[in-house]
Amino acid sequence: MWNDDFEDLVRGFLPFLPDTEDLAPEADLKELGLDSLNAVHLLSVLENAYRVRFDDSALSMETFRTAGMLWSTVERTLDHAAR
């Protein structure tokens, strides 16, 4: 499961997710208000926060479909960078 930092960063981009509600890994991020331009901003925020660089294959909008998919992309990129 992801850490709190990740959830804080992502929540800031989800205007339709009430503060009182949990962010579920399978929740559709578009439904929660993430549009394509904000996804671009979120991408760069995550890259800076984790000091990683997603490779181009990770840059599709599919990566941004759910919080779980986004987190697994971050994890995979971190693993790759650690190797």
Add this chain to the structure above:
Amino acid sequence: MTANLVQITDSTLAGRFSRGLALSPERPAVRADGGVTTFRELHERALLLAGSALAGLAEDTRTLGVLVGKGTSAYATLLAGFYSGLTVVPLQPAFPAARTRQMIEAAGVQALLADDDSLPALRALADEGVELPTLFAPGGHPAPGLRIDPGSALTAPMPTRPHDVAYVLFTSGSTGRPKGVPVTHANTAHYFALQDKRYDFGPEDVFSQTFDLNFDCAMFDLFCAWGAGAPVVPLPPQAYARLPEFLSEHGITVWFSTPSAISLVRKTGGLQEGSLSTLRWSFFAGEALHDVDAADWAQAASRSTLENLYGPTELTITVSAYRWCDEERRHHVVPIGELHEGHDLVLLDDNGRPSRTGEGELCVAGPQLTAGYLDPADDVNRFLVHEGKRFYRTGDRVRLATDGAGLLYLGRRDSQVQVHGIRVELAEVDAAVRDCEGVDQAVTVALEMEGTVELAVFHTGEPLSPARLARHLRDRLPSGVVPRAYYHIDAFPLNSNRKIDRSKLTSEASGAAVRGRPRPRGGR
């Protein structure tokens, strides 16, 4: 000069492509998805698609819908539409199908040309009851499909007359029904002749392509590039996250986007001094351009000339331009500058009479002006005749600058706003929200945030989750204008005239937006 040059006097959009073809036959017309398509390849593809469509259609067909996203297939399909000599109606696959169907009906679209990525949109349109002969560029679309037939390929674009309608685009209407704007070959010919005079584009240039093709600024991207024998590069969304790299990788020299791209690139760290140094030209249109944004962009694109362009669809792409000089930050918003050559203006005061104060509603007459909306009922109060000339009332309030900067944009005189470059009537959004089960009344307000405009909705009736309301609106409105904030209230605040106090709602929504970000988790 050689006899060859006689051909290049064809001033239609198809003719501009022919000009590029003569200049750069084996050079790229498009660079996308890691590949290139040359002028000759794109030309042949368009001849094939246009010829196949014409061979399969009744002779009295006059209007083609072109359902395309962005990229090589989209450009070939749009160009095929122009090669057919018929009126082209650019349609957006990402739009709600119900909205596209309204446009198809309003424009009398008799057949569709669709690009590689539009299959989901074609299926959604079929579910909406749209049954038109369709040429799906990759082939194989279920009936009523038009066949791609090499034997029917055209040998040259079909001829057109100057007063023929080149394309029809739609703008938001306050009743919730989009208004169709026909633009003739004569309109675009005047526009592009002026662009050729004003700029120095050549085959060495590389153009960004940021606008959706149902937005007329895309015509600038495509036909300024192709007329110069230069390629276009469509921008995938993720390109904005690394714009300096993307621009230098593709050697982009001409940039054109809405001003909201500037704040996005700033947020992703792309606006460092000299970071966009491949650019020779930077253009912005579609929303008010703020001084600070222009200055930051100009510093990053330090070798480019920056211009703010202005113009409603009714006046063909853009009808005024202002060349930015960094030393002068006098107006908060960058001026929209001087009207294009050949155009006249009148400013109207609040009573609809010519203003004597140098401030008022901008009305424009001239060769880029549309003949009128598709539905004449939409013309009411939008046009006026003054000293024998027909003027379009833009609805934009402007002031004549006293320092020679031309026109300054002050705002709208009605409740229309531009959100990410898309014109929308707030009343249209109100109506779409009211449509949602459980909502009683709705009021939409526009908020200016970080150099761009976002919408917020207040509604009465049952409390509904923002996600539910947004889902409802995505089925009815272009996704760019779907509001980002929703507030349930028991009753609307009223002003002293017993009308809904919109300014109070706007300031409440602005306050909430400022408080709401960033939203640390501990702050729950």
